[in-house]
Amino acid sequence: MARDSRLNILGLQRFGLGLRPGDLAVIGGDARDLLLDEVKRRSVPVPIGLDLVGQAQIGSAFYAFQEKEKAEREAPRPAMQAAMMPAPGGTNEGQGASPPPVPPEPPLPQRIYRDEVAARMRAGLEPLAGFGERLAQFWSNHFCISVSQGNFVRALAGAYEREAIRPHVFGRFEDMLLAVESHPAMLIYLDNQQSIGPNSPAGKRRGRGLNENLAREIMELHTLGVSGGYSQGDVTSLARIITGWTVAGRDGRLGFPGAFAFNAGVHEPGMHPLLGKDYEEAGAEQGRLALLDLAHHPATARHLAFKLARHFVADDPPSALVSRLTETWRRTEGDLAAVSATLIQSNEAWSPEAAKLRQPQELLLAMLRALGRKPEFGPIAGALAAMGQPLWQPSGPNGFPGNNDAWATPEGIKTRIDVAAAWGRQAAGSASDPRALLEAVLGPLASVETKQAVVRAESKAQAIALLLMSPEFQRR
Incomplete structure (x- = not known):
């Protein structure tokens, strides 16, 4: 069924990752077909990187790291200090300036975590729509762990998502559940x-x-x-x-x-x-x-059908949608591809109202995609922490909240403004004309008020920041 162009773009924001410059030209037709094609192809991005390894390799490396730390703690400090002192009678005078000290390498768990965060964000830049990636993030938060639990969980967090969540996003819920509950990261957490x-x-x-x-x-x-x-x-x-x-x-x-x-x-x-x-x-x-x-318990079907509908559609999702998702779940015995397809095929999921505020991780990915920016750990980690959603670090086992009220606080909105302003300044030298960027990433979603605000901005940096803070960009 064909849909108007505005609802097409809103649907790609609601169920996907946000438009990149050039995407409008290749989407065409009904966005629902594009989303369902990802379900059919079982398309879930796989974070890749030269340094990404699995749980067993991480376990061995972590135990070795612990032994090394223990040996360093137990090393006689006077001997260590003597080794760092100049020889008797020695002096640094006349030898020129000493080279600047080399910053110490981050500990192993932090290095692994940094690599995993960057790889996770890179994976979100690849898909045209990104429904599979959004589902991976939903299930990762549903079955959350937290790196605040300690260094072993910090080292395992990325592997946990890659091994226990992503392979089962369009598979069977029972397989995901077994993989999650038997993963070392969850057992330790x-x-x-x-x-x-x-x-x-x-x-x-x-x-x-x-x-x-x-x-x-x-x-x-x-x-x-x-x-x-x-x-x-x-x-x-x-x-x-x-x-x-x-x-x-x-x-x-x-x-x-x-x-x-x-x-x-x-x-x-x-x-x-x-x-x-x-x-x-x-x-x-x-x-x-x-x-x-x-x-396979009926209560599980009801619980997770509601949670899916709340995450993607509205804080108070239509009861007909929840019932339809529950029925599909029970009829297919937890076939997540069938449940995901039912979500996309349900008219109740395509309300023209952008009822949900993008959560910080979603928002940051949309900003990266819109600006064509390379994901780097420092800016990503800083922005996510500032906005209250550091990757794999919820405050409790119930994960990050799924309702708008948790994110639309005065402090939360102020932080979003600060992040948008900072990213606008950084993008001003390389991004395209803000008016062209607005058309490329919002298209028919952009309101007259947003277009006027971008055109009347005092600088390119301010125009980009206003685009990123517009209701059409912030909501889905």
């Missing part, structure tokens, strides 16, 4: 490696017990939702079921250092009930079977 079955050999020996963090968030956030009909007893049972899901240590006793491992010595033995079903003792398989049932 929610402390499951510290969870010990009280009646396991280790529990009896050490007198330690369960840690319910991961089990609680699996049920409350990742699957059923807070109103999903589970009890505290179910949380405790799931915590027992997934004891033993851990990360292999540096000694390799449980497996490749840094990779997922099942430690039978800390697993709570026996049968455990969960949501009215008994799960027989089966080691790691017991946890896998429980997660599969949670993935």
Whole structure:
């Protein structure tokens, strides 16, 4: 079904990443067809970089980094200081100025994190529409981890998204759920490696017990939702079921250092009930079977259908849209490609009102695409932190908020203005004429008021900043 040109562009902002100069000439037709083509092709960008490696390599490197740090901490300081002192009687006079000190190399976890952030942002520059990338970001936030948990999670954050989220964006929800909950980044973030079955050999020996963090968030956030009909007893049972899901240590006793491992010595033995079903003792398989049932639970379908509609369409999404997404989810048993296609095909998702404010990560990608700017870690990290959405660093396991009120605060809007002004100044020397840029990245979306503001700007930098802060650019 053909759509008017304004709704076409709004749809690409609502479900995609924003226009780049030149995109208008190649889009043509109905934007819905372009978005559905990404679903059909399972098109999800893969962040690439020479230094990007997987969880196992990161684990080995991180353990080596820890050993090196430990050795440096334990090194005798007097000897270290003596090595840095000039020889007796020596002097620097007459030898000319000393070369400037070389800045120390960032620690390994920070280097990995920097590379992953830049690669993630580069991936968002590639697609024409970018529905797959937007979905990857949605699911990454749904199954969030936080680098504030420590250096190991900081090092693993990018690999976690590449390994557990992106391969399953157009796959089956059950596969994504299993990949997420067994990934070292999630196990460390929610402390499951510290969870010990009280009646396991280790529990009896050490007198330690369960840690319910991961089990609680699996049920409350990742699957059923807070109103999903589970009890505290179910949380405790799931915590027992997934004891033993851990990360292999540096000694390799449980497996490749840094990779997922099942430690039978800390697993709570026996049968455990969960949501009215008994799960027989089966080691790691017991946890896998429980997660599969949670993935297919009706409450999971309702919870995630609502969350998808809220993220893409409106804070209070149309009930008909939520019902349609829920029905597709249940009928296809969590086929995320089918659910994503239903979202695009639903008329309720194509309201002409731009009801959602772009979140900072979305906004920054749209700015990079509009200005043709190369993603560099420093400016990206600074802008995201200033706007309140640093990459892979939410304040809690519920992720960054999905509602407009969280981002449209007075302080939040002021920060957006500051970022737009700074980027406008930086782009003024290289960007095209602001009026041409306005037409290229907003096209028929641009209002008369926005066009006049850009034309009447006192400088090129101000004109670009006004474009970036316009309601048509900030909202979707």
